[in-house]
Structure formats: structure tokens, C-alpha cells
Amino acid sequence: MLFDIEVKISLKSGMLNPEATTIERSLELLGYDVENMKTVEILKFQMEGEDKEAIRENVVDMCERLLCNPVIHDYEINVIPQDMA
């Protein structure tokens, strides 16, 4: 079965996010008043497998070893069987 996978990577709460701060400042220039801007990186890919949980474990492994840096990042994983997508 083919699974669609989505990994959302964000900075841990409380961490300085210079990109978000800059976007917030730019919006202010346009006259918008926004607060608590955050940026999130989303990675999308597909994996072939039988068991959703086994796939998820694999993706957790990917996050810990390469996709995220556990010192600064939180991540959220979504595994969706393709026929349900």
C-alpha cells in the first residue's frame, strides 16, 4: 500500500525565529497588525508498506537522524494511506 507522509518541522516554542520576526515586520509595513508569527517547514513524500505504524516508526527515525535537530525542533508526522487521501 502507498502512504502519503507529511512531516511538519517547527522551532521549539520560545525559540527565537528571525524569519518569522522579519515577516511580521514586513506585514507591519503594509499596515497589518499581526502577532506571534511562526514559520513551519512541511516535507511531503510517499512510502510503500503494509503497516501504518511501521511506516511511522521509520519516519520518526528519519526525523531524529536527519530531518530535524532535536535540540531546536519539534516535529509532527502524518501518515495517510493513499486510498483515503
Add this chain to the structure above:
Amino acid sequence: MKIGVIRFPGTNCDRDVAKAIELAGMTPEYIWWSEEKLTDFDGIVIPGGFSYGDYLRAGAMASITPVIDGIKELVKEEKPVLGICNGAQILGEIGLVPGIFITNEYPKFNCEWVDLKVATSRTPFTKAFKTNQTISLPIAHAEGRFYTENMDLLKDQDQIVLQFEGKNPNGSMEAITSVCDESGLVCAMMPHPERACEKLFGSDDGLNFFKGFL
């Protein structure tokens, strides 16, 4: 003395580093990222640049290449390893030094000469300086803000090597811009010593970092 200069796709300070190693009286040899056997080398420099286009995070992709296994073996043999700029980010990603270097507080590529305080002279790279001495080196990075969750441990174990003096151009914690492992033999630094090896370029303070391999 043969010093390895690691090359990844996107490394761009390799030739400057090789020149600096020559000026310091040693023989540089380039090492491609796929090389795993580094036992012939007396020390390693991971130069600056933009390995793998800084994709995911600066240094993330380089940190899982075969050459890193070779570097870890050399570290076990107590051979010195110096990571400069992108090399420092890579050492942080591997976890050979504590903390990591992330996007500057003001997220702009920042290229300028800075004054630095030598916080410890116990590493081979800073042994020619006195502790608390001020030196001058250039920085050139957008992702150099030092961050750690273990500041107390870092201080207790004398792992802070260089700190910005007079100003903190990237918002680093305690203005730290270079740290080492517990032994002091593995050192990560954001400033570029290879760009300050001849008086003609404004300072030769950087040459001492390379003489540290001797």
C-alpha cells in the same frame, strides 16, 4: 605532517584553508566526502562554504556522509579536528561539539572583521594565545548564532573557546562563537582564521590556529 581538508559539494573555503596549512608549515591534502579511511592524516580541517546548499539546515546533510565516520575514528585516536564556519555547523550537527549554530538574530548574511576574546588557550588551536587575549578575525555567515541547552556544563568543562568582544553580531548566547569538545581537540569556530593568515590581509592572528596542528 599531513592535514586533511574535507570537501563536500558546496565547500568553498577549501583552497584558502590548504594555503593556510602550507603557510603554517604542513602539507594539506583534499579529502572527498565519500572517503572513509582517514588513518594516514595527522589532523583534519572541515572548511567553510555551503555544503549541500545548506538544505534542511546548514551542515545537516554533510553530517551523515561516510567521511564523518572517518573523522570520528580520528577523534578516538586523539587527532585534532578544526571545523570552520560551515565546518563548525557540521561539527554541531554531528554532536562532536556541544550546541549548534542557527540563523542570526538579524537574519542577514553578515561579513565583517570582529574582535574576539580567547576564552581558553587549552585547545591546540588557541595554545599560542593567552587566555582573555583579544584577536581579530573575519566572520562571514547568516547562520552562526550559537545556541545550547547546557551552558553551565560548557562553562564547568572549559569548552568555550572564542567570544565576540565589544558587540554580538549574530545574537549568540553569551556571545560565544567557538566551542570545543571535552578534550579540547575538536574545535568548532564560526570566524575564518584562514582569511587572516598574512599581515597583508589585515591580520595574521589566524595562522596560529593552523600552527596548532604542529
